[in-house]
Amino acid sequence: xxxxxxxxxxxxxxxxxxxxxxxxxxxxxxxxxxxxxxxxxxxxxxxxxxxxxxxxxxxxxxxxxxxxxxxxxxxxxxxxxxxxxxxxxxxxxxxxxxxxxxxxxxxxxxxxxxxxxxxxxxxxxxxxxxxxxxxxxxxxxxxxxxxxxxxxxxxxxxxxxxxxxxxxxxxxxxxxxxxxxxxxxxxxxxxxxxxxxxxxxxxxxxxxxxxxxxxxxxxxxxxxxxxxxxxxxxxx
Numbered sequence: 001x002x003x004x005x006x007x008x009x010x011x012x013x014x015x016x017x018x019x020x021x022x023x024x025x026x027x028x029x030x031x032x033x034x035x036x037x038x039x040x041x042x043x044x045x046x047x048x049x050x051x052x053x054x055x056x057x058x059x060x061x062x063x064x065x066x067x068x069x070x071x072x073x074x075x076x077x078x079x080x081x082x083x084x085x086x087x088x089x090x091x092x093x094x095x096x097x098x099x100x101x102x103x104x105x106x107x108x109x110x111x112x113x114x115x116x117x118x119x120x121x122x123x124x125x126x127x128x129x130x131x132x133x134x135x136x137x138x139x140x141x142x143x144x145x146x147x148x149x150x151x152x153x154x155x156x157x158x159x160x161x162x163x164x165x166x167x168x169x170x171x172x173x174x175x176x177x178x179x180x181x182x183x184x185x186x187x188x189x190x191x192x193x194x195x196x197x198x199x200x201x202x203x204x205x206x207x208x209x210x211x212x213x214x215x216x217x218x219x220x221x222x223x224x225x226x227x228x229x230x231x232x233x234x235x236x
Contacts, residue, residue: 003046003103010039014061018146030121032146033066037117041126041138043104044111045070047095048136055135064199064206069137073130080130084111122146124210144211179204180212180221184235187222191232 015035019027045057050072058069074080076088089095098104115125122145129137182202186193195213199206216222223234 003043003098006042006046007039010042011035014038014066016146020145030143030145032142033123033140034117034121034143037114037121037123037126038066038140040104040110040114041068041140043098045136045138047098047104048072048075048090050090050134064142066140066142067137068140069132069135071135073133073136083128083130122211141210142205142207144207144214146207179208180216183209183212183216184221187233188235191234193233194228 014033015038016032017029018031020030022028042057042059045068049057049070053071055071057071058067060067072090074083075090077086078088079086095104104110111126118124118126118140122143123141124144127139127141129139179202183198186198186201193201195206195209198204198213199209202209213222213224217224221236223236225231225234
């Protein structure tokens with residue numbers, strides 16, 4: 001059964017773990033995309049898709065995010081204003097079978113747990129695009145904690161590995177300060193610049209830019225006013 005292969009696909013090809021040093025003797029494991037949350041979102045796409053069309057469930061992995069889209073928008077009692085607290089099943093027999101076999105949780109409960117796991121892992125909450133009439137799309141951003149540490153192709157720490165970070169904390173701190181200084185300088189010149197434009201300009205991932213902007217906002221150095229598309233940055 002093809003659905004069984006999804007577990008292996010996510011575990012071996014999508015969800016990559018990384019040890020992050022929290023002290024000299026202790027590490028914490030984070031994932032670029034946490035296994036359970038990613039699996040739940042993909043399983044839900046299979047469960048809730050419209051099987052009257054031949055359009056496939058789409059799974060795209062980009063540098064800084066995953067996008068999952070299935071044919072068929074919200075169904076029945078489910079509406080943008082009550083999602084995910086109210087749910088309805090387009091395919092009740094498939095939904096029941098997948099729940100009995102342990103592939104999915106009850107949908108509303110599953111979404112709540114997905115968001116909790118993503119927040120704890122540093123991904124931020126999953127973004128649901130409910131504006132598509134004939135499709136349902138969810139975006140899962142890469143973990144900012146995971147994106148901050150460079151890795152080799154083999155999945156191990158690259159040059160800035162845990163050991164070197166522990167030995168050279170001043171250099172790592174200086175590097176982060178340099179990145180944040182560049183961000184602040186750019187925002188002074190162009191306060192309406194977007195995260196994606198910043199990432200392209202500074203040659204960083206969007207996850208990395210999001211992390212540093214969050215740090216700068218927390219420190220009270222910058223503040224964003226207005227919407228994501230038409231707002232602007234204030235530098236104090």
